[in-house]
Amino acid sequence: MKVFTDKITDKNFIGKLIPQRTPFVMVDKLLHFEESKVVAGLTISGDNIFTLNNIFTAPGLIEHMAQTVALYTGYRFYLKEEDAPVGYIGAIKKAEIFELPSIGKELKTTVNILHDIMGVTLVTAETECEGKVIASSEMKTVLAN
Template sequence: MNLLKPPIANFDFIIDLIPQKWPFIMVDKLHHFSEDRITSGFTIKADNLFYKDNVFNEPGLIENMAQTVAMHTGYKYYLKNEPAPIGYIGAIKKAEIFILPKLGDELVTTVDILHDIMGVTLVKAKVECNNKLVANSEIKTVLA
């Protein structure tokens, strides 16, 4: 294992941390990692599934938050030199969308791990863009 420290923008490495594959990738950078927090980045491109009518749509924002949770798990397992397990969204609660970002904007998504017990993780997520709050939610994920 090669110990990498954030910020990490190597796209091939990033996609190895998450179970999703092209064209369903909604993270492309790892800005910060700790045991209880992760911050990802994602630059919106015209070929993205959720880019339509000049904005990045709501499902893409939710998926960006969920993939940031998956990235946390993937990087944690990478540091242990173990393959990352597959996980699923168990619940999305209190999701609020305030702004729909535009082409070329970079989303900066911070996920705080509230509880991580027996493969069930509860997080609080927020997405920011251009120093403005774009979206937030609580997400529960479950490892397969």
């Protein structure tokens, strides 16, 4: 599996790796990729559907973490020269939100892949903003057939 160090910030390319479409896209950069880990980013904009009173809400943070997993899956399929599959959150075992970021802030989410078998991916996710952990979760995502 390929590991890269260059950031991918082309929003059109990122859009091809995930099934979500505007205005529901919650990742805008791929910062790191390897077989068992992915790091994605999002700059929170004022027109994001998950902002309220200039604050990015908890559902937005959860969706950002889930889309980081989708980005991992999409990039894996891209490397195999296959189309990115559609998936969904199968379960959230634990989610903790410590702080809600404001518009203009940059999120960086690291997802560690614990298991990825038969279209089911079990992960831990941790979101940072300005070097501080603001959210974490354990979730399971499932590919649609």
